[in-house]
Amino acid sequence: MPRPLLHSARKSLQWLTVSLGVLTLAVVSTAVEQGTSVEGRLLPPHMRGAIPWKTISADQMGKGTTAPADTNVIIQIPDDAKQMTLDVLTGYRGKDIRFWGYCFPENYDRDSALTKKRFPGTVFLSKRERELRLEQQMNLRQQHFTVENNLTEEDLNQERVYRGSIRHQQEVFRGGTSCFLMTERPLPIGTDNDKDRANTAIERDVGSDPQNADTDADGVQDGAETFFLATNPVLRDSDGDGLIDGIEDKNFNGRRDLDETDATKWDTDADGLCDGLCKVEKGQKLRGEDKNINGVLDEGEFNPLLIDSDGDDILDLQEVFVCELGGGTDC
Incomplete structure (x- = not known):
């Protein structure tokens, strides 16, 4: 691919990634504050209602619940929840199920965040999702491999920005956090206050006591x-x-x-x-x-x-x- 065309393609891909990220951020943050009724004002007509929304409250998280598939899910981790890993939060389903999500920082300010090119918080991807994204990235490299000379610092920075936009970042989840989640299959999610590495949804399903490790x-x-x-x-x-x-x-x-x-x-x-x-x-x-x-x-x-x-x-x-x-x- 000629150098000017390659540069243009990178710019387009970067713009698309950032634009989709800002759109998702706007929808999720507004839904957290006002509920999902604002979806119609943020999405184009042909997308309104295409993907349903669901909010999982802190109380539901404490009791254990299921995040539905193919749904924009907002989860609110209770303030008093003990720290847990992504595996515990999602019932160790990450190796088999594709899911991804995004957590807002404690000092999140929506208006300020929407003026920036990158998410202000952190992204999490299931192990399966990471494997597939890496596989896709490797396939693209093999299909479009070319030797370029005299790469500028700007070119290298653009490449880093693109890779960083899909990199898994968050592994530990704390009480009081609000996150966005989308999964391809139902996902058992909940808290783990007895620190036994089984969340409340899993303990409910197997019949164990969520207050007894x-x-x-x-x-x-x-x-x-x-x-x-x-x-x-x-x-x-x-x-x-x-x-x-x-x-x-x-x-x-x-x-x-x-x-x-x-x-x-x-x-x-x-x-x-x-x-x-x-x-x-x-x-x-x-x-x-x-x-x-x-x-x-x-x-x-x-x-x-x-x-x-x-x-x-x-x-x-x-x-x-x-x-x-x-x-x-x-x-």
Whole structure:
């Protein structure tokens, strides 16, 4: 592309980005102050009512709610809300769902902001949105790649302004903040005052207590159980193997480490014996690898991570059967 034409294209793209940004800013800020009835005065006739508006109040955020898809959403985070990350605010949906938004600064002045070329606050993009934008940017570079000589400082500055206008900026959200949000699919949003990394919408859906970081008192926080460990935050023993989830996840980090049993599986090593101590044969017998269900490999117990704990080429379950057939009482 000839240099003058390339320069003109960059100027046009920059103007379009800034113009759309100012329009969105005007609509959102006015809606925050006066409600969405002003949409007709800010948008051209063919766009009026095309995209609906929804305001989510601080009270709704505190209880947990859903941001609808393909809607201009204004969210108001309660003043007393604890600090939370974007992942927590949006229920860890960012890796799968495209959404973007914009938060107003505390000292926001609309009239002053509309005279500037850039947003006065900060933009946030979901991980999926960032990935797609980067992919699009790389495709454009490959399609229109050209070698230019003697780039001026003005050219370089224009390029930086364009890239900055879509860059993810905000990761932490505090109480009292108002934000604009648009998502391609419904998004569970809410606050997290018990600091368990599960917002109020998520806790409402799974049945956990939004005021208690560890609803079932198993030692693992509700958010870790819901999003990382994949256990039930309202059941102490999610897999029914006799060991509470906090014993199986010894360090309470929400991940299964190499020296831990699987809190989602009754029998981690698949040897036929449950990891803890379980009723079998219609409740007539108790069998298991951890007889005192303390999560420690004590003398006389089988290793729940090995099908042949003592390495004698006889599987643990077979040893139990041999013991029972021989009249053993502590098998």
